[in-house]
Amino acid sequence: MASGKQSRKLAWLLLAGCAGLALAGEKTKEFKYTAAPGAWVSVVNNVGPVTVRYASGRQILIKSKTGSDKVEVAAEQKGNRFEIRTHILQPGSEDERRVEYEIFLPAKVGIAVRADSGPIRVKGLRGSEIILEGEASPVEVHEIEAAGQHLHVRTVSGNIALGKISSAHMEVRSFTGGVSLENVSGPKVQVTTTQGDIRYNGEFGSNGEYSLISHSGNIDVALPEGASVDMMAESVQGSADNDFPLQRKQHSSFLPHKGRSFSGTSHSGSSSVQLSSFSGKIRVKKR
Amino acid sequence: MNCMEFQNALPDLLDGGAAPEVEEHPKSCTACAGLVADLKEISAQARLLAASEEPGEHVWARIMESVESDALGHTEVPAPLRALWWGAGQSRWAIPVWAASVAALLLLGFEFNTLRQAPATPPEGVAVVQPAALVDNDDLQLLSVVEKRSPAKRARYKAHLEAVNASIRDAKRSVEEDPANELAQERLIQAYDQKSALYEMAMTRSMQ
């Protein structure tokens, strides 16, 4: 009957309303700052995603959403540094401790994010110094025009995915997380893992210094025929296989050992590429 | 086919991949047939030799000694290598910028706690009794700090410490074996950097 339906509908609405009230601890906050040159934003979070995106202009915008009233977001401005931090007021479940951050960052503003778990995603920044540290957090960084600035990423177990990054001084570390690099180039790209695998797909451009090192992880590299590289690869206890055309170097103290190490140049050898795994497999192929 | 030709093809025959005419020859040549039989017998008998020898009892004792001495004070940086490490490290990174990053982290509250707490050093000789571990005293202190924050994480950090210590050891050996090898040097530098990164990550979280 019509009235029956209506009262049921009302009951549902009331329930939904109550459910909304039950998440009373959920709070959103917004912080806006005008950034002078050399500004820095730092975010320290426990659980929850942290997303950083480019915004034009000079306004830094930070949005936060807390999962319960067991956590609180505090912001502090110290001159040109803006510190946003998640404070855990009482112990709680992961959902209760969860805080989501969304940050909109203008060009040339630095960003440092430290998170325990919950992905860190950075996209589109320009000329920013970037320091990202996740314990178990997966980290994704894409479309960065670093303009010579630093990009430091490190995790303990979170996987790291880096794509379309140029002109950066990069230092990337993980223990058991894997690192993948797609079209990443810079004056310096240093990737080190203890057990995680490393994958690089790109040109090794910009006359850069590239170093992919792992202890037991595998290293897989795919590069196009036109890449200009001076490459050295060695796996002490694993294997090193090369399917990419390289010319032997004339004067080199590096002694290749079939199946375990190789070296050579392609075209003018503008970028130096070091691939080294202690016990993992190294595979290089033509893209 | 004469004997000379047969003997040239013999390796393939014994491998199982020879042309039919090769197999024909021994049927009419006792000398070559005898040769084939002998070589087959040698291979067959050889197969039985695998795992036939037993090492002396003392070998195990020596292995355990090595494992234990491994576990103590093996991550110290020997002086000449230390120079290599710092020297190379400094030329690699534009000091001001990296220092700026560290300074930034400090300002942002990423305090680098020192480990000058009451040391949780195991008494002398205890390392022998515990399940043989690959961590030293500094590492144990770090682990006790981690444990205060989260007992569950201690085991994971212990595993990471063991893995990174192993990578330092392996890199050290490579450098010792071939000091001119650039890739080995780089691996050693990175192994130490990994360890300090692990310490930083473990320590900074303990403040939350």
Next chain:
Amino acid sequence: MRPEKGHLTPSKKTTVSGLSEAEAIDGAKKGDARSFEVLYDLHKRRVYSLCLRMTGNVAEAEDLTQEAFLQLYRKVATFRGESAFSTWLHRLSVNVVLMHLRKKGLPEVSLEQTLDPEPDEGGPKREFGTADLSLKGAIDRVNLERAIASLSPGYRTIFVLHDVEGYEHNEIAEMMGCSIGNSKSQLHKARLKLREILRLQKTGKPPQP
């Protein structure tokens, strides 16, 4: 590896301590000394026999066995089970031995060379066999071991790796940094040499030229 040698799955039988190999591997990864000891007991003969045969010397073989298990202990955390544990450990041991032989500066260990390790053998010789000198049923373990021990290190290495330990030529080529063809030809020469030695042992006379 040829199937009759390795086992493809960890041995499920329980050892004296009650741990299966799979359990011992897990325990060893976590640093448990008892598990490590179980793995030692399961594999010590294989490793030691290999070291002994490749070096021909008990003291060296013991040192290398020690080294192999020490490396196992350090690296077991990285064992991810893509191959059989025994295969993995075996390769590790072979590497330890080869590294040791290389350090000793023995040129024969690298089979990739145009020079024959036995320069007096210019090429295939005409080999003879006669019925009464057949080796069939006449090779006992002691004689064979002695014969292997008297081979030059290069021949000994290839023979032990292929005929005793069961590695395939492509695996040997990869480990030794030589070509498959090289591995095959060196193996053949090693076998011929052994035949010569064994016949000499048996008859006191070398084969007729």
